[in-house]
Amino acid sequence: MRYSKVYFFSILIFLVLIVIFSQKRNSRKEILKININFNGESPKFIDYETVNKLLIQRKDTTYFLKEDMVDLKEVEDLLKSNPMIASAEVFRTPQGFLNIKLDERKPIIRIINNGEDFYIDDFGYKVPLSTKYSPRVPIFYGQVDKILMDLVDFTKKIKNDPLSKLEIIDLKNSNNKYVLGLRSFPFKVIWGKNQKHEQKLKKLKYLYSYLENKDFFKIDKVNLTFDKQIVLEYGKN
DSSP: OHHHHHHHHHHHHHHHHHHHHHHHHHHTOBOOEEEEEESSSOOSSOOHHHHHHHHTTSGGGSTTSBGGGOOHHHHHHHHHTSTTEEEEEEEEOTTSEEEEEEEEOOEEEEEEETTEEEEEETTSOEEEOOSSOOOOOOEEESOOGGGHHHHHHHHHHHHTSHHHHHHEEEEEEETTEEEEEESSOSSEEEEESSOOHHHHHHHHHHHHHHHTTSOOTTEEEEEOOSTTOOEEEEOOO
16 A cells, blocks of 8 residues: 555656656747748738848847747737737747738828828728838828828728729818819819718719710819709819
């Protein structure tokens, strides 16, 4: 009986030592490789080199430090601190790989105001200009702080329609009314408030078909704010 107890405790101690040894051995395991993947489309604003530069800003995120020293949440926060990155997911594999999955921000409009020049993405976040890529998006002239999310909503509606996505190249907001610039015509379109979008879009499409073979160069403004009407304002010349 006494021998059985001694044998049992010997086995238990042996197993504990194996676990401790295994943990120490794993703690010395180095990260063999960092895999960086971008979800969806190929990256436009940032590249793998940029991500690597972000990682080596901190000693615990370099290629060669031990696995147990890498704080995954801290790495994610570090990556998301880049204004071009919308989301980051970081996880390890049993083989010692550190996998990083990233989503870039997707600018939907460019803002130009008193020397400031930047993009806004579809969640209203500010995105700086990039030397790597210039997206084809409308330009908004003016201050956006007070109308930011309304402008984001309005721009999303523009993107959802093929004609307005192609034709609306710039806009501004005056007295809570949007004024649009078009690609194919020189006049301005007074859109008004961000409402009755489908109705106004139908009027704009009708106007396009009407002006296709007409003399439109004398038109200064087209007002879509009136119900069931398209009001044309002509210049003085």
